[in-house]
Each structure stands twice: as C-alpha cells, then as structure tokens.
Amino acid sequence: METVIAFIEEFIAQEYKASVALTTEPDLHLLETDIEILNQFFQGLDSGLNISSSRTLEEQDRVIRQLQPRVLFQIKQYAHSTLGTIYRVYLSSTFREDRDYFTNFYIANTGKGLKIVARYHICNTCNGKGKSADIICDECHGFGWKWRGGQQLNILGTLVTVRKFEPPIDGQHLQEYESV
Structure with missing residues (x-):
C-alpha cells in the first residue's frame, strides 16, 4: 500500500504542475515535457490534458487561485x-x-x-x-x-x-x- 500511496501522491503533484503550466507556461517544450511525464502514470488511457492550438496564457497567480492538487x-x-x-x-x-x-x-x-x-x-x-x-x-x-x-x-x-x-x-x- 505504501508504494501506491507514494505513486498517487507523485501523480497528484505532477498533475497539478502540468495543469497550472497548461495555461501559464509560454515554453511549449517545457509544457509538452510536463504532460509527457504525467501521461507516463497511465496505461491504456492518458491524463486528458492536451495543448490547445488556441490556448491563451493567463497569470499564474490567477490560475493557482482556481486550481488545487486533488484531495x-x-x-x-x-x-x-x-x-x-x-x-x-x-x-x-x-x-x-x-x-x-x-x-x-x-x-x-x-x-x-x-x-x-x-x-x-x-x-x-x-x-x-x-x-x-x-x-x-x-x-x-x-x-x-x-x-x-x-x-x-x-x-x-x-x-x-x-x-x-x-x-x-x-x-x-x-x-x-x-x-x-
């Protein structure tokens, strides 16, 4: 059970990082890397986070006020x-x-x-x-x-x-x- 707890805690942290970066990170290469790392937690499906061709950047503080790591x-x-x-x-x-x-x-x-x-x-x-x-x-x-x-x-x-x-x-x- 301890390894599963560590796994899901690592997932939660990576998902939060990638979710915030999705609308705040101007460097597409860094954002793609964050999403690739996140998708490695899955088999037979992916995280559901995708980079939109029409994405607009937002202020990081605003995004952080809207999101949280999963409970x-x-x-x-x-x-x-x-x-x-x-x-x-x-x-x-x-x-x-x-x-x-x-x-x-x-x-x-x-x-x-x-x-x-x-x-x-x-x-x-x-x-x-x-x-x-x-x-x-x-x-x-x-x-x-x-x-x-x-x-x-x-x-x-x-x-x-x-x-x-x-x-x-x-x-x-x-x-x-x-x-x-």
Whole structure:
C-alpha cells in the first residue's frame, strides 16, 4: 500500500504542475515535457490534458487561485480475478475548494510497474449512490460511477483493505467513506 500511496501522491503533484503550466507556461517544450511525464502514470488511457492550438496564457497567480492538487480521500485494495491486486483511489477534482468525490482511478501493477489503468467519474445523476428515487440509476446502471477511460471494471473483486486520508464534506460521500 505504501508504494501506491507514494505513486498517487507523485501523480497528484505532477498533475497539478502540468495543469497550472497548461495555461501559464509560454515554453511549449517545457509544457509538452510536463504532460509527457504525467501521461507516463497511465496505461491504456492518458491524463486528458492536451495543448490547445488556441490556448491563451493567463497569470499564474490567477490560475493557482482556481486550481488545487486533488484531495486524496481513500484507497481501497481489491483482489481482482484477472488483474490481481487493484487499488481504487478516491480523489476530488482539481478545482479549488473541491472537497468531495469526483474521480476514481484504478491502479494496477503492470509490466511497466504501477499504472493508472482506469478512470471513473462520479455519476451526476445519483451522486455515486447507484440509485435515484430508489430505482437503479439509468445513467450509471447502479454502479454510482461512470467509466471515463481505460479498462472497464464492472466487478472489482474482494475488498482486502482500506486506507483513509481525509473525509469528504458531502453527506452522501461521507457516509460511504465512513461505511468501511
């Protein structure tokens, strides 16, 4: 678990650096390098950060006031039937003051070491609950999260352990956080 924690903390720092640079760094070569480093954390998908041909530069202080490094809430370790050990990492968005679930990254040990192999975002319709008005959510089909790239992981396997870092503020997310 400690290596996964170090991996995700390094990812969070690199993502924040690249996100700020995306609209503040005038040197395209440096920006491309930051994004390449970030994309090395992934397998089968990428970070989603791309350099727009129409990008405009902003003041770094302004961008820093709008963004934050993602908040790490918890990591759940599972014994998956085909991937072996996988880690489900609960994170916020990169927008300043966000303290709720937004993204799940799934991390697995690959031939190239630890990599993010899947990305899911919280379902906007049911807010991660899997149900809307006591009916299975049509948007996420009861999972509570929507697949956004990489491997589709419909069955996670047996929960092995949970490591908690910071509780989310949304009541529903907090209830899930405290349930394990």
